[in-house]
Amino acid sequence: MIDTYILHYMGIDYLTSFYDSIVVNLLLAGIGAGMFNSMRFYRPDNENYFYLRLWILLLSIGVTALQQYLFTFIGKGNTAYLELAHKAIPIRFCFNFLMISFVSLLNWLWYYFKSLEEETKRQSDAEKLAKEAELTMLRQQLQPHFLFNSLNSISALAGSRPEEARHMIQQLSDFLRGTLRKDEGQLVSLEEEIAHLQLYLEIEKVRFGHRLNTEIKTGDDCRKKMIPHLLLQPLVENAIKFGLYDTTEAITIHIETTCTEQELHVSITNPFDPATSAPRQGTGFGLNSIQRRLYLLYARQDLVQTKINDRTFTTFVNIPQHDKSPAH
Amino acid sequence: MIKALLIDDEPLARSIVREYLQNYPDIEIVQECNDGFEGVKAIQQHQPELIFLDIQMPKINGFEMLELVEEHPSVIFTTAFDEYALKAFETHAIDYLLKPFSKDRFDKAIQKWREQYSSENAKKKTDALLENTSQQPEQSQRVVVKTGSKIRIIPVHDILYFEADDDYIRIHTADGSFLKKKTMQYFEQTLNSLQFVRVHRSYIIQVAYLTRIDQENGEHHTAILKNGAKVPLSRTGYPKLKEVLGM
Numbered sequence: 031m032i033d034t035y036i037l038h039y040m041g042i043d044y045l046t047s048f049y050d051s052i053v054v055n056l057l058l059a060g061i062g063a064g065m066f067n068s069m070r071f072y073r074p075d076n077e078n079y080f081y082l083r084l085w086i087l088l089l090s091i092g093v094t095a096l097q098q099y100l101f102t103f104i105g106k107g108n109t110a111y112l113e114l115a116h117k118a119i120p121i122r123f124c125f126n127f128l129m130i131s132f133v134s135l136l137n138w139l140w141y142y143f144k145s146l147e148e149e150t151k152r153q154s155d156a157e158k159l160a161k162e163a164e165l166t167m168l169r170q171q172l173q174p175h176f177l178f179n180s181l182n183s184i185s186a187l188a189g190s191r192p193e194e195a196r197h198m199i200q201q202l203s204d205f206l207r208g209t210l211r212k213d214e215g216q217l218v219s220l221e222e223e224i225a226h227l228q229l230y231l232e233i234e235k236v237r238f239g240h241r242l243n244t245e246i247k248t249g250d251d252c253r254k255k256m257i258p259h260l261l262l263q264p265l266v267e268n269a270i271k272f273g274l275y276d277t278t279e280a281i282t283i284h285i286e287t288t289c290t291e292q293e294l295h296v297s298i299t300n301p302f303d304p305a306t307s308a309p310r311q312g313t314g315f316g317l318n319s320i321q322r323r324l325y326l327l328y329a330r331q332d333l334v335q336t337k338i339n340d341r342t343f344t345t346f347v348n349i350p351q352h353d354k355s356p357a358h
Numbered sequence: 359m360i361k362a363l364l365i366d367d368e369p370l371a372r373s374i375v376r377e378y379l380q381n382y383p384d385i386e387i388v389q390e391c392n393d394g395f396e397g398v399k400a401i402q403q404h405q406p407e408l409i410f411l412d413i414q415m416p417k418i419n420g421f422e423m424l425e426l427v428e429e430h431p432s433v434i435f436t437t438a439f440d441e442y443a444l445k446a447f448e449t450h451a452i453d454y455l456l457k458p459f460s461k462d463r464f465d466k467a468i469q470k471w472r473e474q475y476s477s478e479n480a481k482k483k484t485d486a487l488l489e490n491t492s493q494q495p496e497q498s499q500r501v502v503v504k505t506g507s508k509i510r511i512i513p514v515h516d517i518l519y520f521e522a523d524d525d526y527i528r529i530h531t532a533d534g535s536f537l538k539k540k541t542m543q544y545f546e547q548t549l550n551s552l553q554f555v556r557v558h559r560s561y562i563i564q565v566a567y568l569t570r571i572d573q574e575n576g577e578h579h580t581a582i583l584k585n586g587a588k589v590p591l592s593r594t595g596y597p598k599l600k601e602v603l604g605m
Contacts, residue, residue, distance in 0.1 A: 175414070178438035179368065182457035186374035237368050274367075278393045278416045 042111050049104040050115075057093050058126070062133040069137045086134060090127040097122060161326055165216065168323045172209055173267065176233075183237050198236055205229040209260065216327060217256040220287060220294065224248060227262050227285075234270060241274060243282040252289040257296075257349050258327055265298050265320060265345055272343060273300035294349040302343045317345065324349075361404055364390045365397040365423070366412035366436065371457065375410050375436070378464045385468075392416075394423030395509055401427050408471065410455075413437045418511065419494050421487075422502040425538070426509060430484045432475060434467050442494050450487040489544060498548050501529060503536040510536065514553075518567050518583055520545055522560035532585060555602050557581060557595035565602055 037047035098119065105111035180202055187195035208226045224246065231244050244266075266283065273281040284299040317334060324333040328350055335346040362385050364372045372390050379385055388404045391397045393416045401409070409431050413420040421443075424430060435454040437443055447454045453467050474480040501512045512531060521528040526537045527545065546556045556562045567584045571591070574580060579591040581599070591599060 174439040178457050179371070182374065182438060182459075183368065183370040185458040186370040186377070189377050190373065237370065240369060275414070275416050278395060 037111075037114075040114060042108075042114065046104055046108055046111050050101065050111075053100045053104065054097060054122075057096060058129050058133070061089060061093065061130055062137075065130075065134050066137050066140075069134075069141050082134070086127065086130050089130050090123060093126045093130070094119065094123045097126075165323060165326055168319050168326075172206075176267070179237060180233055187236075194236075198233065201229055201233050201236075205233060209263075211259070216258050218259045219253065220248065220255045220257050221253045223257050223259065223262055226260070227266060230263050230266070238270075238274060241280045242270065243280065245282060245284050247284075247286045249288055252287050252294060255289050255294040255349070255351055257294060258323065261320065261323070261347070261349075262296065262298075265296075265317075265347065268317060269298045269300035269343070269345065272302050276302045289351075292350065292352050294351060296347045296349070297344055298347075299342050299344040301341055302338075304338065304341065320347070360385045360408060361388045361406040362386065363388060363397070363400055363404065363406040363409040363431075365394070365400075365409060365415070365420070366390075367392055367415045368412075371412065371436070374458075375464075378461055381465075382468065394418040394420065394426075397423045398426050398504070398509065399507075401431065405429075406431050407475070408432045408434065410434050410436055413440055413443050413494070418502050418509070419496065421494060422497065424484065424488055425540075426502060426504045428539075430481055430488075432471055432480045433484055434471060440494075446487055450483050450490075452483050452487055489541065498550070501538065503529065503538050505536060512536070514549060515564075515566075517554075517564055518585060518587060519564060519589055520554075520562040530587065552602060555595070555599050557599050558590050558592040561589050561595075563589055563599075565599075568599075568603075571596075571599075 034044070034047040034051045037050055038044055042050075098115065101112065101115045105115060180198070184195050184198050184202070187198060205226070208229065227246075235242055235244075262285075266285065269283050273283060281301050284297075286297045286299075288295045317336070321331070321334045324347070325331055330350070333348045333350075337344045337346070362379070364375050364387060366372045366375075376387060376390075379387060385408070388406060389396075389400045391400050395417065397409075397411070400406075411420045411423070411433050413435065414437070415423075418426075420435065420437075424433065433452070435443065435447065435452065436457060436459070437454060438457040444454070446452075453470055455463060455467055471480070499514055501514060501517070503510050503512060512529065516531050516533075518530045518532065520542065521530065521535075522542050523537065525539060527540050527542065529536045529538060542556065542560070542562065545554070545562055549562070553566070554562050554564055563581055563583065568581055569584055570582050572580045572582060572588075579596045581589045581591055583589065
């Protein structure tokens with residue numbers, strides 16, 4: 031339309047001006063569409079940017095030439111128009127060049143953002159898969175030591191006290207089944223988690239009965255609070271290991287839970303010897319994996335805290351309750 | 359009668375060895391021990407010919423316990439799962455029983471021990487095992503020594519420097535110095551080489567405790583440690599120390 035007006039302003043009749051603008055704009059639109067299609071398959075990168083410029087230049091020349099050729103049909107017998115068309119070649123060329131450059135830039139940007147979006151999506155999908163795999167791995171980490179030593183205890187009982195051996199096989203099976211349970215969501219109630227923990231503790235007591243005591247205090251109102259499945263067992267395993275290997279005496283592990291609307295607090299306390307235990311702290315593998323797991327679930331690094339108090343070591347864990355189904 | 363000792367912190371694990379040993383009337387269990395401390399005492403007291411030894415035990419592990427014993431009896435290790443220990447056993451061809459083990463496997467171990475018992479071979483193997491490798495990760499974090507009847511666990515970060523002293527190594531800490539039957543080579547290999555530097559044929563120092571380096575007569579360098587101790591630096595030790603310090 032603007033085209034038509036400008037030409038009319040320059041003294042060309044409406045019809046000719048109208049045809050002229052149709053020709054010019056259709057050609058440009060055609061090139062835009064062609065470019066859009068070709069960029070679907072091929073997008074120039076920075077290195078062959080020069081070739082892109084060359085292409086735009088050649089296209090502009092081609093379009094301008096084609097326009098001039100078509101103008102001769104439109105302006106048959108209209109000398110004023112033909113003269114103007116001829117004079118305007120450099121302007122038309124510049125206009126074509128800018129338009130084509132602009133269109134190609136738009137196309138390029140459109141595809142660029144589209145691929146960026148795809149890439150981001152793929153990346154987040156891959157991250158999600160990796161996170162799930164890692165969570166499963168962290169959840170199912172079973173100490174081979176525990177398993178083999180338990181089997182050895184069963185082997186010892188089988189000779190002298192077969193009934194007890196059978197009972198321990200049952201406990202160990204129940205415990206393993208709980209550990210291998212397929213992912214039915216990461217969260218279980220505190221009640222369930224404690225029940226699973228009890229299985230574990232009973233087995234450990236068969237092994238260390240003479241030295242290992244445990245005390246579990248759970249507030250009644252906390253029983254239905256949610257906790258990531260298999261979170262407590264490795265923490266208690268850690269506490270037992272530190273407690274039992276740091277002293278030659280009998281030990282008591284204290285497990286306490288309290289809760290508010292928003293959070294469930296668990297504390298696990300074991301005795302330790304500050305004089306000899308310090309260098310071992312670095313290998314607190316149990317704690318690291320718990321921290322990692324809580325971070326993956328709640329995106330918070332501050333959920334696990336430890337405190338050393340004279341001769342006891344306490345691990346505090348906070349489980350946020352506001353979100354029923356944490357990031358998966 | 360052959361005197362045997364069971365050292366394991368799990369009573370059930372000991373009971374299975376006791377049960378299997380019932381078939382061997384010539385082997386008598388003189389004592390059962392719950393940990394390495396009891397083990398050291400019992401070995402001194404009974405001088406057993408054979409011990410069944412667990413690795414993971416309270417306070418000190420099985421290897422550390424053996425280090426505290428002057429004369430090594432024959433050892434059959436019993437362990438559940440221990441990647442570090444297994445590697446060490448295999449390199450030194452020492453017999454070990456993986457828990458849980460069968461009666462057949464146990465009998466084979468006893469038979470093998472009887473064949474080697476008379477020879478000095480078995481003892482040498484145990485010595486070599488203790489000397490050449492650090493078997494457990496915690497052993498690069500601490501050193502266990504015995505002074506009189508007292509057993510002391512020294513975290514390595516408390517050690518100022520090591521000094522060769524005949525067949526022993528003198529370990530210097532702020533609380534005094536302790537002797538241990540080891541070689542310089544052992545500590546040089548097992549300790550973190552950025553933390554501990556062998557600055558002399560007879561000395562390894564902990565870099566963190568170095569306060570300055572003095573030069574005497576324009577040639578001999580001496581390291582001065584935090585407690586004022588002077589440690590000579592050898593011609594090859596000095597550049598090694600400089601490299602670690604990034605000088």
